[in-house]
Amino acid sequence: MSVVAWTAVGSLTVWLWLLVGHGFFWRTDQRLPPRTAPPAGRWPYVAVIVPARDEAAVLPMSLPSLLAQDYPGEAEVILVDDGSSDGTGKLARELSVKYGGLPLAVVSPGDPAPGWTGKLWAVRYGVEVARAGSPAYLLLTDADIAHEPDSLRELVASARGDGSGGGFDMVSQMARLRVTSTWERLVVPAFVYFFAQLYPFRWVNRAGARTAAAAGGCVLLRTEMALRARVPESIRGAVIDDVALARAVRRAGGRIWLGLAERVDSVRPYPGLGDLWRMVSRSAYAQLRHNPLLLLGTVVGLVLVYLVPPYAVVAGVSGGDAAAGWAGLAAWAVMTGTYLPVLGYYRQTAALAPLLPFTALLYALMTVDSAVQHYRGRGAAWKGRTYSRPEAAPDR
Known part of the structure; x- marks a missing residue:
């Protein structure tokens, strides 16, 4: 098999694990538990x-x-x-x-x-x-x-x-x-x-x-x-x-x-896209603890998991690489299926689900921009305040 086909198989493997082995993250059924009986005693202040x-x-x-x-x-x-x-x-x-x-x-x-x-x-x-x-x-x-x-x-x-x-x-x-x-x-x-x-x-x-x-x-x-x-x-x-x-x-x-x-x-x-871009980029690099290696790993991971499947489909159709095409299509299908519950929660059309790779590309670019802004000394800017080296979520 070609390199593209093997990479697509790797992406499919990751998606199958995400589907069943990652806490069923894609499901939207975690809601406040229904209250079946009146509370005992006074309600707290x-x-x-x-x-x-x-x-x-x-x-x-x-x-x-x-x-x-x-x-x-x-x-x-x-x-x-x-x-x-x-x-x-x-x-x-x-x-x-x-x-x-x-x-x-x-x-x-x-x-x-x-x-x-x-x-x-x-x-x-x-x-x-x-x-x-x-x-x-x-x-x-x-x-x-x-x-x-x-x-x-x-x-x-x-x-x-x-x-x-x-x-x-x-x-x-x-x-x-x-x-x-x-x-x-x-x-x-x-x-x-x-x-x-x-x-x-x-x-x-x-x-x-x-x-x-x-x-x-x-x-x-x-x-x-x-x-x-x-x-x-x-x-x-x-x-x-x-x-x-x-x-x-x-x-x-x-x-x-x-x-x-x-x-x-x-x-x-x-x-607008600019408003959403600022919302994400102001803290994305802080989430990665300002670590260039984590940034690199995140970008590579996004490419492998989200961008390789549609690329493999295009390569399979245009280059006659059937293995790459089918593996990419299977990975893209699993990805699309896991996104449908969230779209349903937001009452959005299912037609948006296959576009998730494009959105993932946007998030990768936002994350890179967050790192660029950090190294320019602008850090996490919000409402007129800038934190040049903020913490994400301290462990201490």
Whole structure:
């Protein structure tokens, strides 16, 4: 057989292993467990912490949903205005007056201390303010995340294990991202697919497993566990703070759960390729711990797994290499099949599934660009702040 054929066979072998041996990462059935019985005792007090920097554009679509939470216990919302220049704090107060609901406190932490990323500095201050009321749980949610009225109730019920057994120290849901523009349809579902491939949800949710991850837009954390894990202090330099948080909780002996959300949505638009490119590239190289060898391995892996199959099909058809063509087609078919559940979750047409190799090429280029920006000293830039050498998810 030709070199192309052998390479295509190698890609097919990888895909068959990914299909059955990698935590069934491609399935989308990890959802909050249904509550089958009413909770026992009083509902615990929850503090909802919202770090916000220049979020006036999305706040009217997200904050009212938090204020309107139908929660049987006591809860409050603490919006941490992280040096906004667009009137985020003032708008939050106006929305609270207009919509009522849960009590809202708007606080400001000042400039981040050395060694802290802006978001975690804001979370630290929000946690400090919340502790004055001794909440049993902290809901960490981003300013662009909208919640259905029963979101907090169901999160707390799942964390307590009411009616379903168990219980968790941290429950995290990956919010359904906005998918409206052409580029969002092409790139966003793949973002969730690749994240699940890196951190298979079943492995994350298995007690005692080494894999740990969370989705930073919606994290319910037991306050006692936050103290034990020393968060956010122990992860203060992390750009990929959700994974860092999950690792810290797991190291402290906590039980974590991660799944896809059904009633928690991101309202932040990414209408163009440039918007999506910046979202991915700002932290991609940090995920690889700024290691050139990991970058090289990642790019080679993406080429072998995602780009070789369609290339082999073209080579088989145009060059008469039947072995390469059939092996490439089989690998491409498995790849396409594993992508269909995520497209279904996002209510997108199955016709997008065969285009996954093109999207993977985009992600490879975004990752390389992330490394280039790092070595140019621009690091992870977000909302006017640049971290020239940020941490991904510290192990300490």
